[in-house]
Amino acid sequence: MKIALDAMGGDLAPQATVQGALDALNHTQDNLHIILVGDKSQIQSELGNSIPNGLTIHPTTEVVTMHDDGSTVLRAKPDSSIVQGIRLIKDKKADAFISAGHTGAVMATSLFLLGRIPHVKRPCLGAYLQTETGGKIICDVGANPDAKPEHLLQFAIMASVYLDHVEGIKDNKVALINIGEEPSKGSELYQKAYQLLKDELPSFEGNVEARYIFDSHASVFVCDGFVGNNLVKFAEGWIMTFTNLMMKKIQSKLSYKVGAGLIKPVIDEIKNQYDYEEHGGAPLLGINGISIVSHGNSTPKAIMNSIFVAQKSINKNLIQDISKGIDEHLGAIS
């Protein structure tokens, strides 16, 4: 199995990406081969000039930055690590691609070069959360600011297969994120989506308010990409603000400092558990190929986890089974 990794993507690249690749090789029994895509001299300098077994370098000369327009990267930076990495899948030289770089560029380039799984209307981006009531996925968190009810149905199908295959979570129940439980709640899109999900999916449990996502026994939560993206970002901002403020206030008194030192392991543990991108990247679902977006801040551990997500996606035939799931509901898609 060959996995292409964008060595230049993310705030900590190439140090974190190269280290993540090495860690993945050390922690797997599988016949894993990682292709580091990026600037050859930078990658080699990270590797200390010896290339370990299981690694190769695919040299590229351009780097996509956060200032680039994701939708034009394919044309504007054809020799970037993102474009070349995804091209490796298209050319059957890799089975998956991972990047902690420009999310929009990965999405747009994946869509252009790999296309969609047959009958998928819109690919979507999922956010995986490890909660006390089990693993959950929110989908879409950013690929589609404008969505239709049939898109939300397909998000539900794709995210359910993903949880089953990659996270090993069986019998996934689906919920629609809404501002109230009743079928009549929400915007026109959500009222129609409720009916469609109810008609098509035996696993549909109804609406759930965003505050109860963590307590719900459903595991797949669907919404449009505008809502989902704002949701996860606002919560991220709130938690960041909350913890920063706490750290600041703690400095004001010795007893606070002592107390904070004592419970630091607890806070670190929870922060890691709830960092949805640390877990292994956000899967881009519906693309006809395995393409994974890892957090911009990805540590070696996050990169390693993303590699394992790619590995499971390949081993468990994620794409084929999503395709089967989609085909079961073609009657509901215009």
Next chain:
Amino acid sequence: MKIALDAMGGDLAPQATVQGALDALNHTQDNLHIILVGDKSQIQSELGNSIPNGLTIHPTTEVVTMHDDGSTVLRAKPDSSIVQGIRLIKDKKADAFISAGHTGAVMATSLFLLGRIPHVKRPCLGAYLQTETGGKIICDVGANPDAKPEHLLQFAIMASVYLDHVEGIKDNKVALINIGEEPSKGSELYQKAYQLLKDELPSFEGNVEARYIFDSHASVFVCDGFVGNNLVKFAEGWIMTFTNLMMKKIQSKLSYKVGAGLIKPVIDEIKNQYDYEEHGGAPLLGINGISIVSHGNSTPKAIMNSIFVAQKSINKNLIQDISKGIDEHLGAIS
């Protein structure tokens, strides 16, 4: 000044509502009169059978519960504390109404009985946040699941006047909540709203991603009610989960327990600061009358703060000045 308070509204009513009214009377220099609307015997029992100066009871026989449909309460429970309390404003027997009860019922009944400020297309619900970078308001957080660009413009105008008059925050800058900074980002609604806000409001600063709301120097954040409601509820759920989980893990080790005890004052302080409803209720903006929704969990302090918000709204002519602000942009409204 006469303020009608729904004595029966909220999880802790009538104890918290009656106590909040008493606290407000003890903490104001104004000529304040509070009308406790609700079950006479329950209220009297809370008051210990003596009615202090500045309080009267307006007896009602029905109570709106969370199982009632908010939009039909006016007809279904005409003698409820919510309907009767709002009717007091309509009949010029009160200057404002406050309830910690059924938000949808308060919104619908206020709209039916008091109507909208002239030329306001849709009333909205604001969430006030006290942050390290100053007070901020997110608007709409629930009144309008489907909105148009012109509604978002009016939300911005109304929320700006509110911050100025009630929170004393001057020179408010407006931002549009979006999934990216560029004008081309977001759904069709948000792309159009961007242009309209840019054309109409000199105070418009552009798009802001939800994660940067806390760091932004803007103070008014507009979005449709579906997004806003999900945003604040998801963050609420996340913080609740985060703190509950922390408390659970802390029980597992003595050193954690000691540490947690030491920093408890810090955590409590931050939790209170960021509880947007504790601050003094969510104002229902655009209604032709002062109607305030307080948190369902309102403590006496939250009720007292809501009374002070009502007081300032009256003293500073909130309704008249919102009306002026709306009239300045009539050309942009269809």
